[in-house]
């Protein structure tokens with residue numbers, strides 16, 4: 001809730017936070033380069049492609065933002081749940097549920113264009129809330145471990161979704177396993193023909209702001225954070241722990257589910273998923289990078305999207321395998337997550353500053 | 362071990378260890394130790410005293426290798442050494458018993474004792490039998506009996522501390538750093554501890570003893586060092602200084618300890634406990650038909666050796682435990698079906714004895730800790746949004762009022778010293794306009810000056826807001842000086858009631874606390890005068 005006062009030390013701290021991230025990225029890139037050296041005939045060219053790939057054409061840059069939208073939703077969703085100390089991994093299932101639940105609604109013709117997507121997204125959000133909410137309720141009422149139940153419910157969501165779509169909404173003329181086409185009135189139009197930059201991106205940004213304000217500016221968010229940091233303190237203070245824990249996960253599920261619907265309505269003309277989409281897992285990764293603070297989610301998301309787009313460009317324009325990129329991603333996350341990195345150095349700088357102040361009196 | 366012989370080879374009375382020109386700066390830039398020079402002779406009990414936040418714990422943590430210093434050196438037996446970790450400190454024969462214990466609740470005594478140096482079978486398997494043997498052997502050697510099979514969570518605080526002491530003795534410590542060991546003990550337990558410490562001293566062990574209770578320091582220490590705001594004010598033979606003199610060195614001015622307390626003028630009962638019995642998870646009866654009333658404008662002291670039902674009693678009243686038998690009412694309303702939040706809203710404040718688990722959220726800011734019970738009040742939020750400016754203002758005022766030493770409302774609570782964390786809890790619980798205040802060890806770990814402040818605040822609550830105060834404390838002098846009437850808990854029962862405090866003293870209370878005597882149980886708190894039974 002409260003930012004650090006702007007003392008001279010806060011400045012040093014800020015500098016080191018930036019430095020820490022920079023060093024982490026640099027180290028990861030060094031590893032990337034070493035990998036490229038071993039697999040590529042033109043390591044320097046490929047490295048350049050990897051570093052600047054998304055900037056090499058407007059098209060590629062736009063493609064990067066296509067990846068951003070869904071991750072904003074799942075990132076914020078996971079942040080909210082983690083901030084409450086709930087290791088709920090059902091954002092994946094909630095996203096998927098949002099996608100399949102909005103499908104039959106999106107297929108309906110004759111709903112007003114402005115209203116249609118709204119209905120889809122609301123229904124999808126509710127579906128997501130159910131998926132994330134079930135493990136939450138099971139935890140609060142029956143003391144079931146959230147990690148396990150939420151992991152399992154992802155598969156419930158997946159197979160239930162596939163069953164429903166393939167048995168009731170499948171279009172036999174599609175030529176592959178997919179639903180009927182969405183009505184035009186339901187689709188989210190793209191702002192550009194180079195990539196699918198649809199209104200979902202804007203809603204995603206709103207979700208980020210909503211998540212941040214909720215967590216750091218409201219009493220509810222305060223309750224959530226206190227529970228996440230010290231549950232017994234929260235209880236003792238009279239916070240309704242059970243209710244808050246359930247509410248925050250319903251809310252998170254809603255965001256993830258809504259994200260799922262906007263992704264399919266913006267990107268595709270039918271429901272085409274045949275398996276889980278990984279957006280929820282990415283959300284977990286993003287929440288870790290963002291240290292559970294929604295305000296940092298956009299940075300984490302853009303970073304991830306950038307690396308992935310760069311990887312796409314690289315694999316299309318050279319013979320470097322995409323697997324290399326996965327390794328780089330993993331490396332960067334490890335480095336950034338290691339908060340203690342550089343802390344000794346940071347401490348020496350602060351100590352120096354303090355001693356100087358002592359001498360001055 | 363070659364390292365340990367550094368202390369061993371020092372002759373009695375020689376300098377066992379010395380810290381020279383130690384400076385410690387925390388990562389927020391706070392200078393906790395500033396050019397501190399501190400020496401301890403072999404075979405002495407050395408008192409380290411100073412106000413809350415003076416840097417005592419920090420200095421000891423630095424010696425124990427838990428905090429790295431930013432200047433200065435450490436000599437053991439005259440040789441300069443670098444202690445980089447607690448492991449290394451133990452190798453040099455230095456062990457520490459922390460202000461906030463560091464035991465794992467679910468482990469047995471034997472397992473805790475050997476944690477970090479587990480006996481192994483076939484090089485890999487944990488040898489529990491051996492651990493039990495080792496525990497037995499060491500507890501016999503030092504005449505500190507303990508049951509190796511008991512779980513830590515089932516031990517009283519005094520025994521937990523014993524485990525901590527035995528643990529470092531087992532690891533071969535010859536120098537014991539004891540950070541406020543008596544803060545959590547009853548007078549009886551303290552007496553026992555002192556016997557043990559003197560015993561250890563006579564065997565050539567060296568002890569650093571931190572305490573805010575100056576009479577204890579006076580009683581047990583051979584020499585003292587006084588810290589003030591991170592600097593050494595001086596060191597002295599204990600015979601050369603009086604309690605008042607020590608206090609003056611600590612604070613920099615004369616300290617007068619007095620509680621301004623007039624006769625109580627109690628009104629109607631505000632907090633009533635009626636026939637409450639409680640069985641804990643293991644089925645043992647923790648409370649047995651306990652009844653009493655605390656009236657508006659009255660302070661009722663609960664005396665008793667820790668572990669005789671006080672913890673259960675306060676957790677039941679606060680709603681942290683569910684009522685089993687009997688009833689508790691606040692202002693006439695039963696709390697049986699109330700949530701903790703409702704109980705608090707109906708006017709109950711609670712200083713929990715465990716400030717680190719319940720009392721505060723260590724990783725939250727001071728402000729966040731202080732608003733925890735009033736976050737929903739209109740002064741602090743409007744339409745669900747926190748009113749940041751108002752919060753900062755109120756919290757800043759409370760920090761001043763309770764003299765909490767910290768960087769301000771936004772300081773992380775973890776970075777405060779033990780006593781200052783306690784002040785944060787007091788600041789919150791006292792400022793919520795309570796109808797009933799449950800004060801569990803309210804001055805635990807707080808220095809002389811601030812204790813006076815806290816005690817006077819309790820009296821002020823009684824008089825100005827007519828709060829009904831239930832005071833649970835291990836400190837009998839605190840109970841006697843604050844309470845208007847007293848009950849004694851023994852074995853989960855009310856062993857005695859003293860409606861008039863002037864009729865009792867520590868000796869009388871002590872007899873009831875240890876179960877030597879019992880008054881016949883009276884059903885009404887306004888029963889006969891206690892001294893009729895003495």
Ligand SMILES: Nc1ncnc2c1ncn2[C@@H]1O[C@H](COP(=O)(O)OP(=O)(O)OP(=O)(O)O)[C@@H](O)[C@H]1O
Pocket residue numbers: 387388389391392393411412413414415416417418419420460766767775776777778779780781806
């Ligand atoms: N991790 C930390 N980060 C920043 N400041 C700290 C940290 N730990 C302690 N301090 C500060 O250092 C000062 C000294 O703390 P320390 O715990 O040594 O005090 P103390 O003398 O043991 O006090 P008490 O009697 O209350 O236990 C305090 O003002 C405290 O705020």
Ligand SMILES: [Mg+2]
Pocket residue numbers: 417418419460540778779780
């Ligand atoms: Mg301390």
